[in-house]
Amino acid sequence: MGFLGDTQAYLGSFITWLISTLIVRYFIKSLVRKGQIELPPGPMALPIIGHLHRLGPIPHQAFQALAEKYGPVMQVQLGSVLSIVVSSADTAREFLKIQEHAFAWRSQSKAVKYLT
Numbered sequence: 001m002g003f004l005g006d007t008q009a010y011l012g013s014f015i016t017w018l019i020s021t022l023i024v025r026y027f028i029k030s031l032v033r034k035g036q037i038e039l040p041p042g043p044m045a046l047p048i049i050g051h052l053h054r055l056g057p058i059p060h061q062a063f064q065a066l067a068e069k070y071g072p073v074m075q076v077q078l079g080s081v082l083s084i085v086v087s088s089a090d091t092a093r094e095f096l097k098i099q100e101h102a103f104a105w106r107s108q109s110k111a112v113k114y115l116t
Contacts, residue, residue, distance in 0.1 A: 021047065040084060042066075042075035050077030063087060 043066065045051050055062045063085060066074060072088030086092045 039082075040073045040075050041070045042077075043070070045077040048080075050079050050081075052078060 043051060043054065046053065054066070063076075064087070066076070067085070067087035072086060072091045074085050074087075076083050076085050086095055
C-alpha cells in the first residue's frame with residue numbers, strides 16, 4: 001500500500017469512529033430528554049477532552065466560577081469520565097450522609113484489581 005492507500009484506511013477509520021460517536025451521543029441525549037436519566041446542569045463539553053480546557057492552571061478557581069454559573073451541583077466531563085461536582089458544604093453533607101447508599105459505588109480500575 002502506498003501513501004494514498006494508508007490515507008484512505010485512516011480516513012475510513014476516522015469516519016467510522018465519528019459516526020459511531022455521534023450515534024452514541026444521540027441515544028444518550030434522547031434518554032436524558034425522555035427523563036430516564038437526569039443529570040445536573042453543566043457546560044457543553046468538547047468531544048475528546050471534555051471540560052479539561054476550562055480548568056486552566058488553578059482548577060479550584062475554575063470550579064468556583066462554574067459553580068456560580070451552574071449551581072452547587074453540576075456535571076463535568078474530565079476527558080471521557082463524566083463526573084458530578086458538588087461545591088456547597090450543605091449539599092456535600094447531604095450527599096455523604098443522607099444519600100450515602102446511592103453514591104457509595106465506585107468503579108474499580110484494572111490497576112487496583114491487579115494490585116489488590
